[in-house]
Amino acid sequence: MIEAVGLTKRYGAKTAVYNLSFQVRPGTVTGFLGPNGSGKSTTMRMILGLDTPTTGQVTIGGYPYRKLPNAPRQVGALLDAKAVHGGRHARNHLLCLAQLSGIPARRVDEVLGVVGLQDVAKKRSKGFSLGMGQRLGIAAALLGDPQVLLFDEPVNGLDPEGILWVRNLMKSLAAEGRTVFVSSHLMSEMALTAEHLIVIGRGQLLADMSVKDFISHNSADFARVRTPETEPQQREKLTAALTEAGGQVLPEVDGALRVTGLPLPRISDLAHSADVRLWELSPHQASLEEAYMRMTQGAVDYRSTVDQRAGFQQEMPPGMPPQGQAQPPVPGQGQPCWYAPPPPQQGGQPFAMPQPQGGPGAANPYAAAPPQQPAAPAAPPADMTKRATDNEDAR
Amino acid sequence: MTTPPTPQQQPQAQQPQQMYAPAGAPAPQGAPMAPPPAAPAPPSAWQQAMANAYTSPIPVKKTHLGNALASEWTKIKSVRSTMWTLGIFLALVIGIGLLAAANTEPGDYADVPFTIPAFFGLILGQICLITLGVLVTSSEYGTGMIRTTFTASPQRYRVLAAKVVVFFVTAFVVSAGSILLVGLVTSSMNGGAEAGDLPWAGTVLKGGLYVSLLGVLALAVGSMLRHSAGAITAMLGLVLVPAILPAFLSIWESTQTLGEKMSDYNAINSLAKIFGAEGMDSPGGTSQLVALIVLTVLALGGAFALLEKRDV
Secondary structure, three states: OEEEEEEEEEEOOEEEEEEEEEEEOOOOEEEEEOOOOOOHHHHHHHHOOOOOOOEEEEEEOOEEHHHOOOHHHHEEEEOOOOOOOOOOEHHHHHHHHHHHOOOOHHHHHHHHHHHOOHHHOOOEHHHOOHHHHHHHHHHHHHOOOOOEEEEEOOOOOOOHHHHHHHHHHHHHHHHOOOEEEEEOOOHHHHHHHOOEEEEEEOOEEEEEEEHHHHHHHHOOOEEEEEOOOOOHHHHHHHHHHHHHOOOEEEEOOOOOEEEEOOOHHHHHHHHHHOOOOOOEEEEEOOOHHHHHHHHHHHHOOOOOOOOOOHHHOOOOOOOOOOHHHHOOOOOOOOOOOOOOOOOOOOOOOOOOOOOOOOOOOOOOOOOOOOOOOOOOOOOHHHHHHHHHHHHHHHO | OOOOOOOOOHHHHHOOOOOOOOOOOOOOOOOOOOOOOOOOOOHHHHHHHHHOOOOOOOOOOOOOHHHHHHHHHHHHHOOHHHHHHHHHHHHHHHHHHHHHHHOOOHHHHOOOOOOHHHHHHHHHHHHHHHHHHHHHHHHHHHHOHHHHHHHHOOOHHHHHHHHHHHHHHHHHHHHHHHHHHHHHHHHHHHOOOOOOOOOOHHHHHHHHHHHHHHHHHHHHHHHHHOOHHHHHHHHHHHHHHHHHHHHHHOOOOOOHHHHHHHHHHOHHHHHHHHOOOOOOOOOOOHHHHHHHHHHHHHHHHHHHHHHHHOOO
16 A cells, blocks of 8 residues: 655755645555646655655555565556666566566566567667567566556557556456556546546645546536427527526537536426427536546646747738637637536535645645746636635635 | 636535536636545445455565675676676787787896786776776666666665675676786796796786776766766766876976875876886885775765765
8 A cells, every 4th residue: 555645845946746645555546647747757756765755755555665675576666668778688677676676587587478578588678669668667567576566657658459458457456456556648548447546736636536536526517408400499498498497508519509507307307398399418428538637727737839830920011910810729729718617516615625734825835836927827726725715705 | 828717606506416517617727626525435445455455475575685786797797888898898908918918028027027018908998997887877877777776676775785796896807807817928928037026916906906996986976976978077087187187286386296196196107006017126006005995985985875865
């Protein structure tokens, strides 16, 4: 079991991880998600004792990593597929790691077979593709038959067969009662592999819950309603009826209606009493990706923008409209609020949260965000404080 | 990009479940979520999970220095840089040594030991050992292998200690062996009445020790600087600058003593003294050797201290 308590890491003025507390328990695959630069790898490195936390601590099975009597026999880790000496061939690379913890050389050949690298065992790892490097890294992690496994982006560069293999490997390792902690950016992969999620953004904990709960609490599920296209007045009638009943209705491009705030049976009843025929009434449930995007959109540090290609343009004579405006906006690119907010929780607390000790924003590095970043989205803790007060006002 | 995060669905909060949040409303910025009421596993589930936790059927044994030594031996012999640097070292010391031995006469050895031909090769060959010493540590930092190593052995001091031992033994065996070989060949070629037949066993040991220690110093510097090119440059400076600078320092009276010390203790002159190449009565160089030992120990102390402190 991995247990982090108040983990904080500062690099000079930059806080990479702030007051992170979580537990990763055996028997399940726990996914570790977060945008680029959110502190995932820093957290992984602190778990493995490579970086020393500024404050707080993290233990594995009760021990700080650097106090483990035989680390590879207890914890297997894949941090970086390229963290090998390229001049050494695969078998010798694993052999020197095995010898460090007294694992016999037979085991090296065994894990090479497990990851499917036995044919290139005597090839120098410099020539390995990214996928082969990942396999070598996974072999190193499995070497000691450890109880706890950490994988940082294990499916990067793997072929579809390899991805399927990793997915099944993670699941079977967890099924044996091991602790499996996996970071990944591939949401579809995470949805298939992980049962539990730990989500961080800007070095802070955003969520620690099961995948199912995560999706249902972070997605705007809606109902798609379609009235007969031949009778537009029916559509208006239904819109009025639904709005009156407290629902929110948004027209979709193809003429359907997107209804939020009303359960499906209620929509059907309302349509019936308004004497409107329905061609479609379907629930729309969000994917993990959508839920994740919505949760982390405020914590994204590196966001892409639409490429205006203005650098190629010749200077326009004054009075000409800028070229960029002619371009239609691309969904999801450079547009805030593409995803709707999560639904409010019962009891009026919109975002129940592992509140940072000492009150929100008390000793928070982000609360006093430097003023030279006006373009950045508002910092989460500041928002938290704001929302908390808003909420109290509402009550 | 600025979105005032004002949730608009407040009035709906009291509505029954099966809610659909309004789509398109302003998004909360990184709003932290708590586990929902049902989400945190009840203690019983936790305990169950902990009870079912996997334990390897093979007993876990505590690791020791022997494991690290075996690992470092595998590492040093499985990279090409070792073969290249040691190969060039042997070619230089034995090649130049035998060439020199073939072109000398017994009379030339009247007041120098038979190992003197190896000295010429060692002046160049020491750079090979310095390079290898640096690479033993810094190449792991350069390739990222160090993270894998320190994950497999969080006892970092043990890894560095094993590196020092394995490198020192390798370097000493190779350097002392090559000096011995040159000495044996030279004595068999040039032995005779005119040769002084000075004792030369000490030069084999001291010469091998000196260049091996230079390599260990380079290893420590490589561990501190974590950068191959930087560490090799620093070591070359340490070897070459004290050999060049005394010529300039002797110009001024105030720096003359410093210049003399430098010329006495620089790596090339130290080797010359060890091999008695300066026409002394008997081979010496003990004080130079002690100076290098002190310097190496200091550098190793720094390397160990930094190793435990720094993030990898």
